[in-house]
Amino acid sequence: MPSKYFVVLLADLGIPGHAFISLGREDEELQSSITDGTWGMYPKDSVSGLESFFIGEVLGVIKDDYLRNKDYSLIIEVSEDEYNDAKAVLEKWRSKNYELLKSDCLSFVIEMANAISDKITIIPRTGFDNLPAEYLKELILENK
Numbered sequence: 001m002p003s004k005y006f007v008v009l010l011a012d013l014g015i016p017g018h019a020f021i022s023l024g025r026e027d028e029e030l031q032s033s034i035t036d037g038t039w040g041m042y043p044k045d046s047v048s049g050l051e052s053f054f055i056g057e058v059l060g061v062i063k064d065d066y067l068r069n070k071d072y073s074l075i076i077e078v079s080e081d082e083y084n085d086a087k088a089v090l091e092k093w094r095s096k097n098y099e100l101l102k103s104d105c106l107s108f109v110i111e112m113a114n115a116i117s118d119k120i121t122i123i124p125r126t127g128f129d130n131l132p133a134e135y136l137k138e139l140i141l142e143n144k
Helices: 046-055 080-093 105-115 132-142
Strands: 004-012 018-027 032-043 060-064 072-078
Touching: 004 080, 004 105, 004 132, 018 080, 018 105, 018 132, 032 046, 032 080, 032 105, 060 080, 072 080, 072 132, 080 105, 105 132
Parallel strands: none
Antiparallel strands: 004 018, 004 072, 018 032, 032 060
């Protein structure tokens, strides 16, 4: 029996909050759930994150967010091909720069959602939805 694959979109309620993703699968043969990883996009230097709003791109980095608080989560079951598409988005973002509101943690999550957009309805990022937790809360409501 084939494994099931999942893309999970996550956010925490901190100020300003953070959005991140997790990739996982259920292995029927092993009879277990496997988390392949949980990651988020950050400025390489935390001070430069806010500066990027004014000066443009700064160095970015994908970090392990496995232990980060998860206030909101949207779990989407995907095909193996879609799972591989999600992994390709992750790899693409490993070499991206960070820019607040353009190439930040929420932009990363939105691009991941777009990679599996036939599974969910993507909402625009506007107003208060620029905050990670607010965006994910609205995305969850849109996809109930």
